[in-house]
Amino acid sequence: MAIIERPAPGTITTPALLPGAAEITPSRTFGALKRPVASTGWKSWVFTVDHKKLGIMYGALAMFFFIVGGIEALLIRLQLAAPDGKVLNADLYNQMFTMHATTMVFLFVMPMASAFANYFIPLQIGARDVAFPRINAFGFWCLLAGGIIINLSWFLGGAADGGWFMYAPNSGPVFSPSHGVDFWALGLQITGIASLTGAINLIVTVLNMRAPGMTLMKVPVFTWMATVVQFLLLFAMPVITVALFLLMFQRVFGAQFFDVAAGADPLLWQHLFWIFGHPEVYILVLPSFGIISEVLPVFSRKPLFGYPFVVFSGAAIGFVGWGVWAHHMFASGLGPVSVAVFSVATMAIAVPTGVKIINWTLTMWGGKLVFTTAMKYAIGLVFLFTVGGLSGVTHSIAPSDTQQTDTYYIVAHFHYVLFGGAILGLFSGMYYWWPKMFGKMLSERLGSWNFWLTVIGMNLTFGPMHILGLQGQPRRMYVWTEARAGEGFFNLAFWNLVATVGSFVLALGVLLFIINVWVTARKKELAPLDPWNARSLEWMTSNPPKEHNFDAIPHVAHLDEFFHRKYEEDTSTHSMKQVATAEKVLEDLERNPDTNIHMPSPSYWPIVLAFSLIPIALGLIYSIPVAIVGGAILLYAMYGWSLEPSVAEESDYEAGHNGHGAHHG
């Protein structure tokens, strides 16, 4: 039934303002083109402000960059498979590991987490969209613009080659004369805008747009963890912004910030980068912690053990994470007092993480486990992240870290926590939420192969790196020789080869995921509404959810509200018995739909504004007049945006009824 008021396609609509007010026509709102109102076709994606479409776009872009970053990794492993590798020369090798990390961190993991956050936060809290839908769209297009800028460098004189942490003065004009670092820095500033605006958007959404009755301690754990992540982004992004500005001022204008001869201290860059960089790694992993906190209870047929502990430990990780950054700098000459302080702080942060591991384990304990692919990935995270966490604890002991730092032991650690932690969690989310997003179930058979090949491949690749590191193989060395390889069980040659083979097994595993997606897209079978017998509100919708998410915004009385609508406690047996199916719950919800739902309308200003940043960035590298033209487009787009109402059709409606969508943005 049509309960959303929408103009017939193709007509211009002008908002009816209060009597006596002037009509706003396209020419008076500065736009040269009519406001887009298409609801199908490519325009409905390019100009969308719908959080679900944007979530899918974030996810698709992230998967693309996962493959790009993966290819970069395979090239690195090919180079290191044998002594005196000839696959990549030193210069290209430096570019490869820099871009591999940059792509994986900024263009894969963060956007993929954004994909889930964008898609599911509004659904999980019973909202119809985010607080600022156009800013949401703007964020996605900024990500694309930034990703393009960063990667253009491959074709325009070489990519950035200073490592993803880009230490200055090495990354300054003297030692990195090509434009690679400029593309990198400017591209990251642009993606940083996406992160910062997205953070503000999602925090306001979670604070302000929860369904009636949903107190903060009834909010699902994924939304909680994602919200902690947004706070981390809110406060960490400005710090790297400062670092990148200082670097660019040095490179472009000759400022002295990292010029040692003028008295500069190279540690300035390191501190600024890692003050951002450490919260960043929690930004990378917390969303996955949130995802498995949803998946584990569902497939254990038990509620999450210790919900308040899981929530508070997530917040604690976010908070304590600000106090440990210099553990990335133990060998940089900080001095014993600083080293000692940061060493102790780093040990402390293991505690809240341990709390989570305990809670997840106790969730599964005594549960009726169902080993779907999503569950396998979730359990995989609990194991493999723990391995990574343990090597992390060994780093926290500063004297021990002095041996480990800049070796493959560190590479092993962060790949276990990032791949075994962040990425396994993201895949768990894929398999869990795919039926809701796309209306079809990913194949469990292919999923099983995908999972096992990925996990085996991952362990074959990164497991040996613990040995390689402790045997002394340094990071960021483009080649190793027979002479340094050593003999016996711990020789470098054998384990490097194993790692390379492992990386291809891993690649095969990931390929199976792509194949699974492809095969699923082509099959006809649709997924049921609630295939997993899930617990939270996002499942109380159609497959996929309607544009306005909920016909009627539900009133929330419990944590795991959806579960409690399906099950009630049988007082005689003290077990939960089913009182309604998912279909019935949804039917009941739809019986009294809200009237007068106003969804925010599509707009082209977000993409115009975001893409104006591309000529600005290119202009700053090559030609200032181009940057000025970009700047003019930027100002034009900001002005046009500010004059555009968020809803294209008439905005004169009554207040006071339920079911308001987002109007701002």
Added chain:
Amino acid sequence: MATDTHIHSESQTGDHAEHGMSTRGYVNIAIILALITALEVATYYVDFGPFFLPSLIIMMVAKFVIVVSYFMHLKFDNKIFSFLFYSGLVLAIGVYVAFLATFHFFIR
């Protein structure tokens, strides 16, 4: 939404819920700020001795808090705004003081 006009003295806490103090009240705050600024500038001309640094810091903080609390209305608004802003501020101070400390900035 009309606001009342009272005469405010600086000792009143001014508990106007919605849209703030009267013009007179704001002017009073501005005068206080100007006086503090004058005192700050005085440190350039007059030797404050050992009180130089502490008094400058205190005056800076005082002006900061006055503008935030009264001009930005934070004192009278919902606590959530204070939480959002002051967490950023406290985090910034904590992190950057620690940063400077590693450079032995506070050791003379």
Added chain:
Amino acid sequence: MADTTHAHHTSTGQSNVKLGMWMFLGSECLLFGGLISTYLLYRGRVSEGPTPSQIFDIPFTSVSSFVLLMSSLTMVLAVSAAAKKDDRGTNLWLVVTAMLGATFVGGQVYEFTAFYNEGLGFTTSLFGSSFYTLTGFHGVHVTVGIIMLLALVAINKRSKVPGSKAETVEMLGLYWHFVDIIWIIIFTLVYLIPV
């Protein structure tokens, strides 16, 4: 800044835009904190060119600090007027605020030009680089604020919807005051405390 003709229900009872703005200001503390810390680290490192005490003109800067401080007063009067739906008063005070801001920026430009002529360039020394970066970022923030103030006046004038711009003016006010308090910090830490 899309306008709404009325507030709608939110879980906290507070406006989305206001929450967003305060969060943004919280994050700006990290931005300016980084620039201020960089300046403090490098303030005494003068490989060439003048030192801070040789170059600063405290009386001049005191006057422009006072101007910026007063612009906070006029801004708050604009917010007050907007709350009372007094369009003329709002626009008047917005324009005065913009003018005071422009005076401040003009003073900065004059000051920087004088410094440059006295031998302190952006690339002269670490002190120069970090001083101009910090005050430059602040100046850009003020300039953006001035542009927004004038844009708001222009938008107020052309749209016939009366007096509902109170929240937008209030948000702009928050931004403006924040820029002022950053200057309060800069004035003390950079100018008044000698190296």
